[in-house]
Amino acid sequence: MPDDFRKQLDRVADWIDGYYRDARRYPVLSRYKPGELASKLPVQAPEGAESFEQIFEDFERLIVPGITHWNHPRFFAYFAISATLDVNAMLWRTSPSATELEDVVTGWLARLMQLPDRLHGIIYDTASISGFTALAAARQRVEPSIRERGMAGRADLAPLRVYITEQTHSHIEKGAIALGIGRDNVVKVPCDERFAMRPDALDACIREDIAAERKPMCVCATVGTTSTTSSDPLVPIAEVTRRHGVWLHVDAAYAGPATILPEVRPILDGVEHADSLVVNPHKWLFVPIDLSVLYVRDLDVLRRAFSLVADYLYTPETDVHNYMDFGLQLGRRFRALKLWFVLRYYGAEAIRKKLRGHIALAQEFAGWVEREPGWEVVAPHPLSVVCFRIDGDDAENQRIADAVNGTGEVFLSTTRLHGKLALRLAIGNERTTRADVELAWRLLREHAKAKVGAH
Numbered sequence: 324m325p326d327d328f329r330k331q332l333d334r335v336a337d338w339i340d341g342y343y344r345d346a347r348r349y350p351v352l353s354r355y356k357p358g359e360l361a362s363k364l365p366v367q368a369p370e371g372a373e374s375f376e377q378i379f380e381d382f383e384r385l386i387v388p389g390i391t392h393w394n395h396p397r398f399f400a401y402f403a404i405s406a407t408l409d410v411n412a413m414l415w416r417t418s419p420s421a422t423e424l425e426d427v428v429t430g431w432l433a434r435l436m437q438l439p440d441r442l443h444g445i446i447y448d449t450a451s452i453s454g455f456t457a458l459a460a461a462r463q464r465v466e467p468s469i470r471e472r473g474m475a476g477r478a479d480l481a482p483l484r485v486y487i488t489e490q491t492h493s494h495i496e497k498g499a500i501a502l503g504i505g506r507d508n509v510v511k512v513p514c515d516e517r518f519a520m521r522p523d524a525l526d527a528c529i530r531e532d533i534a535a536e537r538k539p540m541c542v543c544a545t546v547g548t549t550s551t552t553s554s555d556p557l558v559p560i561a562e563v564t565r566r567h568g569v570w571l572h573v574d575a576a577y578a579g580p581a582t583i584l585p586e587v588r589p590i591l592d593g594v595e596h597a598d599s600l601v602v603n604p605h606k607w608l609f610v611p612i613d614l615s616v617l618y619v620r621d622l623d624v625l626r627r628a629f630s631l632v633a634d635y636l637y638t639p640e641t642d643v644h645n646y647m648d649f650g651l652q653l654g655r656r657f658r659a660l661k662l663w664f665v666l667r668y669y670g671a672e673a674i675r676k677k678l679r680g681h682i683a684l685a686q687e688f689a690g691w692v693e694r695e696p697g698w699e700v701v702a703p704h705p706l707s708v709v710c711f712r713i714d715g716d717d718a719e720n721q722r723i724a725d726a727v728n729g730t731g732e733v734f735l736s737t738t739r740l741h742g743k744l745a746l747r748l749a750i751g752n753e754r755t756t757r758a759d760v761e762l763a764w765r766l767l768r769e770h771a772k773a774k775v776g777a778h
Contacts, residue, residue, distance in 0.1 A: 331375045338383075339407050351395040353388065353419045357643045360389045360423040368431035372670040386660070389420030401635075410657035414636065415643035418657065422644055425659040428666065429616055432604065435583040435671055439595045442618035445625075445649050446658045450576035450601050451494035453617035454543070456629075456650050457599040458485065458498045460619065461541035461570035463628035470628065474503045483540040484532050486510045488520045488555070490548040492574060504540070517703055518551050518740070520544060522559035529567050541570040544597075546590050547578020550738040550747070551702040551710050554578065557593030564596070571596060576603040576615065581678050581706055583671060590705075607681075607707075608674065609753050610665050614658045625649045681707040681750045684760050688748060691764050697771075701740055707750040710740060713771050717744040726770040733763040 363385055392398060393409030404411065412421035429444025447453045462469060462483060474480060485499050489511055499509050510532070513524045529539045542564050544555040557573065564571040573594055579602030581587045594600055600618040604610040619625055630648040638645065647653050666674075685707040692698045692711045702710040712720050724737050724746050736747045748763060 342407055346395050349392050351392050351397050353391045355389040355419040357640055360420050361427055364427045368435055368666045369670050370672050372673055373667045378667050386420045391418045412655040412657055413647035413653050414638050414645045415640055416638050421657040424663055428659050428662045431666055437588055441620055443622055444616045444618050447615045447617055448613040450603050450615050453601040453615045454494050455498035456617055457572040458502055458541055459628045460624050464624050465540045481536055481538040482508050484508050484510055484537050485540055486512050486542040488512050488514050490518050490550055491543055491545055492549050495543045518553035520555040522563055526563045539567055539569045541572055543572045543574055546575040552706045552708045554590045561593045561596035570598045573597045573600040576601050577606045580608040584675055584678055604662055607751050610662050677753055684750050685709050688760050701745050709748050710745045712745045720744045723770050727766045
């Protein structure tokens with residue numbers, strides 16, 4: 324935490340107090356022209372840290388003039404809300420700064436991750452909504468008639484199929500339920516010994532569905548699964564999806580931020596063939612929840628899936644992004660602002676240092692486990708998550724996890740791999756030190772020995 328943190332809080336509080344006292348000094352509708360803010364901002368995220376004073380000065384000088392003030396006493400267009408700026412980023416004109424800063428900072432992140440230029444970023448709240456949106460886009464592309472005719476009672480519509488693995492996050496299956504695909508049409512492709520999707524098995528599943536007159540819709544490949552941080556091999560999976568014309572969605576919600584490290588970036592090799600990719604800066608980029616970025620290759624397919632412009636939402640601006648057109652939500656928060664602050668305040672260099680530190684701590688912890696008699700690491704651990712267990716049954720491992728968590732000193736989670744319960748230590752807090760990880764390991768060994776002593 325910076326030494327002047329309280330001073331920074333006081334400055335923000337003073338600004339908010341002044342805003343509430345005299346909001347009428349601002350024009351209620353921003354006078355910015357399309358592209359005006361974006362033209363004043365750099366195309367790359369800064370490498371070095373920038374001072375809070377400079378960032379806040381730019382906020383007042385560049386961002387505030389591009390705000391349409393929903394909290395203004397003379398805002399009569401829609402419905403008033405109750406925050407300081409009250410930004411609703413549904414249309415460009417309902418706050419130009421929100422729209423254009425979203426364009427800018429998602430571009431910054433894309434360049435840090437070395438993503439292809441043709442992938443365009445859109446900010447949502449969580450990967451669950453990003454994944455749902457990607458599935459909706461895939462459904463729109465494979466069967467455009469669903470927008471008008473729906474799916475119910477249609478003899479002419481073949482079952483749509485989604486391909487995942489047992490390691491895929493549950494939000495994809497939940498999205499398939501919500502979109503009317505149905506759980507029976509979510510196919511779980513077998514994994515290899517490293518918990519990664521087998522491309523040959525994927526190809527066989529798709530061929531079987533085509534032969535049965537079912538319609539492959541989307542493959543979800545994961546880079547950094549929740550349970551183990553395993554990664555599906557994107558290059559051979561992309562070869563399969565291209566061969567069969569199936570949408571490829573890549574879930575890199577957790578691991579994506581780490582690909583700003585050159586040594587980690589190869590886990591995203593093949594992403595240039597993806598139709599969509601989700602990354603969550605609130606998971607491992609020190610951005611407050613909630614902020615998820617969905618990168619899509621074809622914005623038009625998203626627009627065709629979701630755009631529905633009521634008369635009261637007509638806007639005269641052309642050649643701008645009205646982000647309400649690209650998802651289920653109409654109202655949208657100004658999430659880009661906090662990503663802008665974080666990338667500038669830390670700088671890419673400092674963020675890389677923190678991520679490398681987390682990965683190093685995880686590798687060190689895994690080494691402790693491997694050297695301890697009776698303990699084992701049960702999955703590859705390339706990033707900052709380690710799955711491990713004691714040589715015993717599930718009940719014993721659960722007892723240890725519950726006892727350690729019961730101290731209130733640390734909090735671990737569990738998962739299930741190859742049918743067995745495993746403990747899971749995930750490092751991601753910017754203030755986590757080696758001493759914190761050491762404490763977790765000491766408590767684990769103490770509570771494991773407590774059972775032995777009881778006999």
